[in-house]
Amino acid sequence: MPAAPSPKVAGILLDHWKLSTFQKHLTAAGLSYDPPIDFSPGATLLKVHYHSVEMLQATIQAAQKECATAKPLQPLASPPRTS
Numbered sequence: 001m002p003a004a005p006s007p008k009v010a011g012i013l014l015d016h017w018k019l020s021t022f023q024k025h026l027t028a029a030g031l032s033y034d035p036p037i038d039f040s041p042g043a044t045l046l047k048v049h050y051h052s053v054e055m056l057q058a059t060i061q062a063a064q065k066e067c068a069t070a071k072p073l074q075p076l077a078s079p080p081r082t083s
Helices: 016-028 053-069
Strands: 008-015 036-042 043-051
Touching: 008 016, 008 053, 016 043, 016 053, 043 053
Parallel strands: none
Antiparallel strands: 008 043, 036 043
């Protein structure tokens, strides 16, 4: 019996406020991921382990759709200051 193929790894860069939504969708799809990495101010990198790119793509699309209907908890950028 041949061994199961090793999982592939994809990097997903997202805004910090989207992290919990993506984690929820990835976990529900049975996908595993490494602990989040702070990539830059306001952005997080997730390394996701997957076998099927189609399943990963569908999961990312579902998470993005949910995020599109939500609002961030904090503003992403400060408004310009007026003197």
